[in-house]
Amino acid sequence: MNLTNTTSPLASAILAAALLCAAAPGLARDNPVDPVSNPDKLSYHDVEARRPDFKEPFLRDGVVSQPERFQAVKAGLPQAQVQAMLGQPLNQQSGPRGTEWDYNFKFLMPQSRNYLVCQYKVVFDESQAVREAVWRRQQCLDLARR
Numbered sequence: 001m002n003l004t005n006t007t008s009p010l011a012s013a014i015l016a017a018a019l020l021c022a023a024a025p026g027l028a029r030d031n032p033v034d035p036v037s038n039p040d041k042l043s044y045h046d047v048e049a050r051r052p053d054f055k056e057p058f059l060r061d062g063v064v065s066q067p068e069r070f071q072a073v074k075a076g077l078p079q080a081q082v083q084a085m086l087g088q089p090l091n092q093q094s095g096p097r098g099t100e101w102d103y104n105f106k107f108l109m110p111q112s113r114n115y116l117v118c119q120y121k122v123v124f125d126e127s128q129a130v131r132e133a134v135w136r137r138q139q140c141l142d143l144a145r146r
């Protein structure tokens with residue numbers, strides 16, 4: 001019997017997805033580290049959603065921002081100034097290098113009408129001044145430097 005002729009397209013798609021998940025169990029949970037934009041390998045939370053959560057606007061969204069704003073976020077800048085410039089962070093937590101503030105920003109892609117959502121992390125030292133600010137991905141760092 002030839003299963004290709006007797007299996008529905010939906011069943012074939014489900015089978016293919018199951019085989020892909022079984023073949024690469026850690027693939028979906030991988031947290032890529034970019035040595036240029038995130039040299040200290042700071043961790044970012046994965047975006048998670050259940051099927052009913054996928055509605056407009058899509059879960060992974062960010063505040064529209066201008067890339068040049070991030071050039072002013074430098075070591076030594078106080079928390080209050082960071083919040084005045086970037087707004088309230090999505091998440092605040094204690095990390096291995098200090099207090100971490102997580103943000104999602106949207107940049108208009110050059111020569112396009114599309115947006116890219118970028119994850120940004122600001123880490124503060126014990127005196128609550130910026131220790132470092134890093135992008136999760138190189139592409140976002142490149143957009144912020146243009």
